[in-house]
Amino acid sequence: MAQTETDGQEVLETREWVDSLDYVLSKGGPVRAGRLIQQLALHARRAAGVNLPFSATTPYQNTIPVPQQAPFPGSQEMERRIKSLVRWNALAMVVRANKIQEGIGGHISTFASAATLYEVAFNHFFQAQTESGDRDFVYFQGHAAPGIYARAYLEGRIPKEKLENFRRELKPGGGLSSYPHPWLMPDFWEFPTVSMGLGPIQAIYHARFIRYLENRGLKQSTGGKVWAFLGDGEMDEPESLGSITLASRENLDNLIFVVNCNLQRLDGPVRGNGKIIQELEAIFRGAGWNVIKCIWGSDWDSLIRNDRDGVLVRRLGEISDGQYQKYFVESGAYFRQNLFGSDPRLLKMVEHLSDEQLSRMRLGGHDPIKVHAAYRAAVDHKGAPTIILAKTIKGYGLGEAGEGKNITHQQKKLNEEELEMFRSRFGIPVPDDELHNAPFYRPSDDSAEIKYMQARRQQLGGYMPKRTVRATPLKPFPESYFEEFYKGTDGREASTTMVFVRLLAKLLRDPELGKLIVPIIPDEARTFGMEALFRQVGIYSSVGQLYEPVDMDTLLYYKEAKNGQILEEGITEAGSMCSFIAAGTAYANHGINTIPFFIYYSMFGFQRIGDLIWAAADMRCRGFLVGGTAGRTTLAGEGLQHQDGHSHVLALPVPNLIAYDPAFAYEIAIIIQDGIKRMYVDQESIFYYLTVTNEPLPMPEMPKDGNVREGVLRGLYRFKAADAPGAKLRAQLLGSGTIMYEVLKAQTILQEKYGVATDVWSVTSYKELYRDANDCERWNLLHPGDAVKVPFVTQTLKDAPGPFIAASDYMKVLPESLAKWVPGQLVSLGTDGFGRSENRAALRDFFEVDAKHIVLATLGALAREKKIGIDVMKKAIHDLEINPEKLNPATS
Numbered sequence: 001m002a003q004t005e006t007d008g009q010e011v012l013e014t015r016e017w018v019d020s021l022d023y024v025l026s027k028g029g030p031v032r033a034g035r036l037i038q039q040l041a042l043h044a045r046r047a048a049g050v051n052l053p054f055s056a057t058t059p060y061q062n063t064i065p066v067p068q069q070a071p072f073p074g075s076q077e078m079e080r081r082i083k084s085l086v087r088w089n090a091l092a093m094v095v096r097a098n099k100i101q102e103g104i105g106g107h108i109s110t111f112a113s114a115a116t117l118y119e120v121a122f123n124h125f126f127q128a129q130t131e132s133g134d135r136d137f138v139y140f141q142g143h144a145a146p147g148i149y150a151r152a153y154l155e156g157r158i159p160k161e162k163l164e165n166f167r168r169e170l171k172p173g174g175g176l177s178s179y180p181h182p183w184l185m186p187d188f189w190e191f192p193t194v195s196m197g198l199g200p201i202q203a204i205y206h207a208r209f210i211r212y213l214e215n216r217g218l219k220q221s222t223g224g225k226v227w228a229f230l231g232d233g234e235m236d237e238p239e240s241l242g243s244i245t246l247a248s249r250e251n252l253d254n255l256i257f258v259v260n261c262n263l264q265r266l267d268g269p270v271r272g273n274g275k276i277i278q279e280l281e282a283i284f285r286g287a288g289w290n291v292i293k294c295i296w297g298s299d300w301d302s303l304i305r306n307d308r309d310g311v312l313v314r315r316l317g318e319i320s321d322g323q324y325q326k327y328f329v330e331s332g333a334y335f336r337q338n339l340f341g342s343d344p345r346l347l348k349m350v351e352h353l354s355d356e357q358l359s360r361m362r363l364g365g366h367d368p369i370k371v372h373a374a375y376r377a378a379v380d381h382k383g384a385p386t387i388i389l390a391k392t393i394k395g396y397g398l399g400e401a402g403e404g405k406n407i408t409h410q411q412k413k414l415n416e417e418e419l420e421m422f423r424s425r426f427g428i429p430v431p432d433d434e435l436h437n438a439p440f441y442r443p444s445d446d447s448a449e450i451k452y453m454q455a456r457r458q459q460l461g462g463y464m465p466k467r468t469v470r471a472t473p474l475k476p477f478p479e480s481y482f483e484e485f486y487k488g489t490d491g492r493e494a495s496t497t498m499v500f501v502r503l504l505a506k507l508l509r510d511p512e513l514g515k516l517i518v519p520i521i522p523d524e525a526r527t528f529g530m531e532a533l534f535r536q537v538g539i540y541s542s543v544g545q546l547y548e549p550v551d552m553d554t555l556l557y558y559k560e561a562k563n564g565q566i567l568e569e570g571i572t573e574a575g576s577m578c579s580f581i582a583a584g585t586a587y588a589n590h591g592i593n594t595i596p597f598f599i600y601y602s603m604f605g606f607q608r609i610g611d612l613i614w615a616a617a618d619m620r621c622r623g624f625l626v627g628g629t630a631g632r633t634t635l636a637g638e639g640l641q642h643q644d645g646h647s648h649v650l651a652l653p654v655p656n657l658i659a660y661d662p663a664f665a666y667e668i669a670i671i672i673q674d675g676i677k678r679m680y681v682d683q684e685s686i687f688y689y690l691t692v693t694n695e696p697l698p699m700p701e702m703p704k705d706g707n708v709r710e711g712v713l714r715g716l717y718r719f720k721a722a723d724a725p726g727a728k729l730r731a732q733l734l735g736s737g738t739i740m741y742e743v744l745k746a747q748t749i750l751q752e753k754y755g756v757a758t759d760v761w762s763v764t765s766y767k768e769l770y771r772d773a774n775d776c777e778r779w780n781l782l783h784p785g786d787a788v789k790v791p792f793v794t795q796t797l798k799d800a801p802g803p804f805i806a807a808s809d810y811m812k813v814l815p816e817s818l819a820k821w822v823p824g825q826l827v828s829l830g831t832d833g834f835g836r837s838e839n840r841a842a843l844r845d846f847f848e849v850d851a852k853h854i855v856l857a858t859l860g861a862l863a864r865e866k867k868i869g870i871d872v873m874k875k876a877i878h879d880l881e882i883n884p885e886k887l888n889p890a891t892s
Contacts, residue, residue: 057281061304064292064294070372087115088441089442093166113260114260116368117258122151128457138190145177145179160440161173162174189467198615199230200239204578206578209582209586213590226254226255226256248288248289250542257284257388259387261276262396263276264325274320274321277389280389281389297367303350332355365392469588481510482669488700493696495692495697498696499699500690505532508565509536513676519565519567520569521599522604530599535556537565540560541560579598580596584621599628600626600628610650628692628693630661643835651689651767657688658767660765661765663764666708695840715792718762719761719762723751727756733747733805738809739807745851746758750855753855754855763815766818769791773792773794791821794821798823803826805858806818807830807857809830811831813830814830829853830847832847846886852881
């Protein structure tokens with residue numbers, strides 16, 4: 001009895017406190033109530049040591065209470081009808097494609113769950129252009145592409161014929177790409193997002209880059225937003241969460257994440273035994289984001305409002321996501337018994353609702369009123385980025401065909417009965433006798449639906465997505481900036497990294513071009529000798545420098561500034577690459593020809609962030625990737641995980657990437673000058689990979705031969721002819737990068753000790769030679785009888801006598817890719833295998849790419865051609881102190 005009295009007293013006390021809080025809310029508002037609660041918690045801690053249990057989450061209910069919802073500004077009925085038309089055409093596109101060709105693929109269910117999320121944004125939020133010229137940027141979820149195409153069809157932007165060729169782009173007249181691909185649809189898509197996780201991280205760095213442009217005076221601040229539409233399963237990708245603290249640290253209130261929480265990934269629940277919305281809320285709240293949960297639709301408002309004791313909200317928070325999925329596919333009776341049947345008070349709450357009404361209670365992500373309120377709160381929020389966690393059902397509207405089921409993601413087909421159910425549910429005027437064809441449907445231009453949607457987009461500045469190149473070409477750049485590098489260093493030693501930094505510093509001083517350059521460094525500026533740029537242009541910080549740096553008394557101190565030019569990203573190659581992409585696509589997105597130079601440890605490029613580099617290619621990105629400390633043997637002491645012998649091999653697959661491995665200062669100058677011209681004057685959709693090293697070496701003067709410039713750019717030229725061109729024994733040595741100097745040593749040894757006269761050729765780009773040779777082969781195959789095209793490598797080497805020995809700091813497969821076009825025996829020396837912690841000389845000996853091994857390879861090639869005897873080779877092995885029993889570097 002005493003216990004009952006205590007329980008009753010607690011209930012009474014709780015009710016009194018709740019009533020008191022309601023009074024404060026009514027008189028002082030939520031801000032005052034929040035301060036009061038904080039003061040009470042502080043008092044309890046001080047007075048009695050009461051420590052409230054920590055919770056990073058809020059109750060499992062909507063963040064925005066009904067009284068604070070922004071009023072819905074449009075016609076709900078009209079927008080429902082438009083959304084239904086979009087749904088139907090998206091469905092028809094995928095179904096038709098798979099009727100025509102079995103297994104062509106496509107995704108129905110993602111857009112089905114997100115249709116309301118997109119339509120509310122299209123009708124009320126996506127700003128294609130503001131009065132001041134700014135705009136929003138939208139990273140659409142890749143798997144939702146059919147819905148975006150369907151809307152563009154209704155808008156009159158995509159003809160029906162294109163929809164009929166969804167995922168069949170090679171058909172006459174063209175088709176539509178599977179996902180967002182700017183390379184394939186350069187006037188439509190802006191951001192490739194279907195490689196999951198890349199959209200979130202790119203959106204963060206794009207939002208920050210916008211602030212960078214604003215703070216540097218290159219762009220006016222006018223309030224445009226960056227929207228990223230994501231899946232809850234996608235948030236498991238490391239890139240999705242890896243940079244969220246940057247967004248809050250930089251106060252990026254121009255950034256909005258919308259996570260479609262349909263609780264389901266490909267094979268099953270995202271968190272079957274947990275709650276993904278609560279998990280993401282905790283992560284993002286902890287990171288300093290503004291979190292808006294949009295869980296329950298308007299049908300739930302009265303139930304939650306009358307839940308004075310919180311029993312319903314507590315129950316909703318207890319249920320796992322896996323069980324919620326079960327509720328989505330079961331009857332209203334099951335829903336009543338399993339969710340509400342756990343407590344008589346809950347059953348009492350829903351006794352006035354039929355089972356059918358219970359089964360139709362909408363979730364927040366399917367309710368335009370709730371979605372609009374969340375978007376409005378996000379757009380109006382200041383001081384922090386916002387994430388909206390919207391609960392939906394995957395495959396919403398597909399009914400028995402897959403709504404909420406684990407098979408939903410793979411759903412590609414619907415039978416006629418399922419199509420009929422979908423048509424009836426969404427009121428699409430398609431007659432029964434045409435259903436089996438899943439026809440597209442578009443009302444006339446003067447219909448109420450089309451006029452409404454066109455008016456909404458006109459008010460918001462135009463159509464989206466739409467990619468437009470807004471920057472005008474730059475004027476040709478003066479030759480004078482590059483001339484000093486043609487002269488060499490007159491015997492002084494300089495690394496190619498030093499040359500690059502010197503050239504970059506000169507370009508930064510140009511009054512016109514300099515302000516457009518964006519140096520990007522992942523915490524390695526001092527490693528690359530770039531600290532002089534700290535003082536010259538400063539490191540970007542959105543708040544300036546709020547501290548006195550420890551090296552303030554030095555000339556090259558760490559200088560941060562609000563208008564700083566360097567993006568010093570910290571230890572994040574992925575984040576740095578996203579800044580590179582943002583800067584390299586600004587010519588289209590912002591109408592500004594920013595020129596990014598991203599310099600990084602070459603080992604941490606393609607093999608670590610290759611997916612982002614591929615996305616950059618798809619996005620028609622421009623700029624220079626600079627792989628520092630490049631090559632397997634140039635980075636003394638670091639060892640296996642730092643020594644790169646394969647980045648140029650990994651650069652081969654990227655179609656619009658131009659890759660160079662220069663050896664000399666003048667080569668670097670020629671390449672960068674030509675790159676700026678091609679990308680920013682001629683407006684080519686290409687970008688560059690340039691490798692530089694930190695080994696100090698004497699830089700020679702550019703040869704006077706008039707073909708040198710063409711050879712540097714096309715990939716091959718003769719750097720140094722043989723001293724005795726009439727010698728009986730002849731060979732050709734091909735070098736590149738830092739190994740060029742070993743090749744030059746080998747040229748001397750071969751001449752002086754073995755009587756072999758050799759020409760030395762500089763191979764600046766195996767990739768350019770490979771591409772050109774394949775182009776010629778293809779032309780010749782397709783044009784029999786026409787004049788035969790000869791590859792540049794074949795033309796250039798056609799009169800060179802003897803075997804060809806190619807040595808590089810990269811895998812042997814790189815030179816070997818040219819073997820069929822080299823007019824003679826090709827021997828490739830390279831650095832296959834794991835690196836070692838050693839000095840450069842020992843490493844080159846270990847990988848067999850130093851001068852003595854180049855000499856031996858040359859003698860071996862001459863022996864195979866019967867021009868010298870085996871005894872010469874044996875003597876050379878002894879004289880050069882080569883250990884024939886040493887471990888094979890490729891496998892040891």
